[in-house]
Amino acid sequence: MKRPFHRAVFFFFLIFFLFFSDTAFSRELVVYSARKEHLIQPVFNRYTKESGIQIKYITDKAPVLLQRLKAEADNTPADLLITVDAGNLWHADNEGLLHPVSSNILVANIPRHLRDPENKWFGLSLRARTIVYSTKRVKPEDLSTYEALADPKWKKRLVLRTSKKVYNQSLVAMLIKEHGEQKAAEIVKGWVNNLSTAPFSNDTKTMEAILAGQGDVGIVNTYYYGRLVKKTPDIPLALFWPNQASSGVHVNVSGVGVVAASKNKAQAIAFLEWLSGGAAQKLFADANMEYPVNPKVPIHPMVASWGTFKQNTINLKNAGEYQSAAIRLMDRVGYK
């Protein structure tokens, strides 16, 4: 090898090193997000346009981001943490990574059960996990509650997503909160007995299985249904809102918290308040066909066409608190 080659390689690395070791400048915010780029970027761009503040972000899985914040501790560049479920936010708070925010705007815009009682984190968009059924083989009168799906009449007709997904863990966590562990275990055991095939790795596959006739009824997040309907409008599937006479539909949030070690808290809070307001809420929810948490903001017409429903209003922090119990329970009854 010739010397100039060595030199070229050396400079190649040096330039990259210098170029990317820039320190943060003031008119910017740094977001760690488990919500994916294509669902947050439009909102961030809008904010930059309105306020002139740049937003830098890194996406990854929520537990990984949590670990990253822990490792970086006081030196973290992050100002905000966004996740796609409340459980992960609860864990972040549990690790002391979030900063409490007292803001009248946030309290006014976000319903009580969708934010942390100590104001450490706030829901931004609402995701309902509800029942989906084949309109060819199921009459809506036959459906009533999540619990009723454990009834033997659904034997070999139920399809579910894997218990490893946090959405199902939250759902079962809320069942434990409501019914206690023993009753919840009976319900989940009933579901497992009724499965027509092994659990799927995602909600879309679950619905495709119902379409193909592998099962008749399942539990999914509404926006996955929305995506399918967008592609094929006359799809023989419909949503059913369960537990309307009792606890209400299980909901979760994609939410946000201000990082405790942030050096830019005032700006972060201002951004958070903006996120709970009209324009941002609409963008944030519509990007993924979810429901805005702010009840004053209009729902996307297609999402609205699925009808209104009563939500389960038990505070979402329980999803985090009972998550571990929920996983153990599902493992015990053999829900893969």
Place this chain on the structure above:
Amino acid sequence: MRLSLGRVFLFHRQIIPDALVQKRKNRMGINAIIMGAALCVILPILFVFGSFLQPEPEIWQHILETLLFDLLINTGVLCIGVLAGTFVLGVGAAWLTASFEFPGRAIFNWALMLPLAVPTYVTAFVFIGLLDFSGPVQTFLRERGILSAQGFPNIRSAGGVIVVLSLALYPYVYLLARNAFETQGKRILEVSRVLGNRPAKAFFKSALPMARPWIAGGLTLVMMETLADFGAVSIFNYDTFTTGIYKAWFGFFSLAAAAQLSSVLLAFVFLVIFVEQRMRSKMVFHRMGRSDINSERIKLNGWKKWMACLFLTVMVSVAFFIPCLQLFLWSMKAVAVELEGRYIGLLIRSLLFSGMAVLVIVALGLVMSYVQRLHPDPFTTWVIRISTMGYAFPGTVLAVGIYIIITVVDRSLIWTVKGVSGISMTAVFNGTILPVLFAYTVRFLTLGYNSIHSGMLRIRKNLDETAILLGVTGKRLLKRVHIPMLKNGIFTAAVLVFVDVMKEMPITLMTRPFGWDTLAVKIFELTSEGEWQRAALPSITLVLAGLLPLVVLGKGGKRSFL
């Protein structure tokens, strides 16, 4: 005293007459640096082992009581199945193309490597999409009444995962086994044939045993990939030991428990490698005769040549062309929503990361195997053994280990800078691309080292002795004698590192600087939202980019590599 790399090389520029003095300095210099580098690589691995300091009895109890038995059975079945599958496919294909002449042989030579460019998680989601109950194949068969609803084997099963992983991973075995068959010299086979052995017997009696370190190396890579795989098995919802690891972390939020479980996994891998190496520690695998003498491949005749051709065609089609065709069709549908200018950036960054990682890892692997050759003492051997274990960890767990080491180093540097100059910084290395390269090195060093090291084994020791007597030592020995003979191994290492870095997901996600998204990151974002079809576009781009080195090698390295 710390020696810089430049100074060490200076030593070797002056020709010191006394070879012993030379050897002494050589030992201190290069050894110190390489051991230093190797120790850096070991740090994150030790960190993962260190998790045992923080016991997690509750989680262990839960896993032992409710999950462990099934997980171990599943993992064992998967591992044995994939090893058998890749052995048959990889060694079979390598033997066919290395020893026989049949139509299309030259093309298969090259085409058999193509599946390397397809990440296992992509192969997995394509096959699930095609072959599951709701997929087009089964739907077609049901609608035509060819098949009843239960007639098709369930793809989301042990068998399904084994087939998919075998198809995705066999190139590791193929590449190394072919390297072995091509470099072992034809004479050994000719002798065996002259002694009256039929080709099949010659294969089992001489070629296969002579290729053992290579095949073992390939199968080791396959085993590590299989055990550390999370993407493909989670798409199949097939629970393995790795599932338990992720559950400990993502479900129970205990990184310690996840790291402990990973360590157990790693100890197992380590044991297997150790036993295999022990069993062949007394054997030598030198080349017999010159490999560049063109010895005739056996011409297959009649139906045999078409069978060989058909077998390989089916294999390459199923492992590569069908998944690519499906990705292409999906991308066509998604192109309107997905394609935007940023794809150029994603592609360039993927290529940059891969290119830089190849430079670092191949250079380090080369020098390490050279040091190991000069000083095969137990210390060096063990340092190398441990520093090449990163490949067997589940990516995410290793990524955290690496990240924590980086932040610790950063914190002490920030503290020093503040003490010395009063300037307060928030990051030194963190947020640059150095941690990314460091992390890739920790993970993929084994690819660089093993491919080159098995080539080193082919070079007879008396060649070194002759060179040293002629006054060629140190760096010049490596450069003038070894490197020219190691071309195959170096190319193999470069290809493997390039495509593996390109496919790598968790480490890139965790250590990339702001804005440094790659194709793999994009695939992660889309697939984790369940947007499989939209992920086809970055996937097919990634596959095509991964083909680049294969194409370059196919063109430029006809004689030396293929």
